[in-house]
Amino acid sequence: MGKVIMPKTLPEAVSHFRNDANCHAFVKAIRWPDGVVRCPRCGSADVSWLQNARVYKCSAEHDRRKFSLKAGTIFEGSPIGLDKWLTVMWMAINCKNEISSYDVAREIGVTQKTAWFMLQRARLAMQGDGGVASVAGAPVILRPNRARGHEGAARTPRPSPRR
Numbered sequence: 001m002g003k004v005i006m007p008k009t010l011p012e013a014v015s016h017f018r019n020d021a022n023c024h025a026f027v028k029a030i031r032w033p034d035g036v037v038r039c040p041r042c043g044s045a046d047v048s049w050l051q052n053a054r055v056y057k058c059s060a061e062h063d064r065r066k067f068s069l070k071a072g073t074i075f076e077g078s079p080i081g082l083d084k085w086l087t088v089m090w091m092a093i094n095c096k097n098e099i100s101s102y103d104v105a106r107e108i109g110v111t112q113k114t115a116w117f118m119l120q121r122a123r124l125a126m127q128g129d130g131g132v133a134s135v136a137g138a139p140v141i142l143r144p145n146r147a148r149g150h151e152g153a154a155r156t157p158r159p160s161p162r163r
């Protein structure tokens, strides 16, 4: 368990992520690489999946015990389905800068404006480690957009090898 299945071609990606179970497995494998789902509030692994509500529920006693698969990821707070998000992530990872928001819009059936936003968010997410694992990084959502911040400020200085 915990293995990320990465489709090889775009048509493969589109059909792979159209399947809800595949999306779930994909995000789950990224968020919890060891295969153990943990509550984002208290860290407890004693959680159950509520199939009807499509959320996890922590068995510990605290508020906001239910959490979705999207919680704490760059997809949080977005009404756009994981099927579309993951396809865009796939495109951003595998096609790099060769794709435009128009390509994305056409491929997943959203407006160009929405596609642009998704692509931006996907690319920001990948600035972390350049890989798919960064979609699980919540801080990405909070990052200021480029117009407001200095691009260089996001880089971490390399520690000096001198001793």
Ligand SMILES: [Zn+2]
Binding pocket: 039, 040, 041, 042, 043, 044, 058, 059, 060, 062, 065
């Ligand atoms: Zn909890």
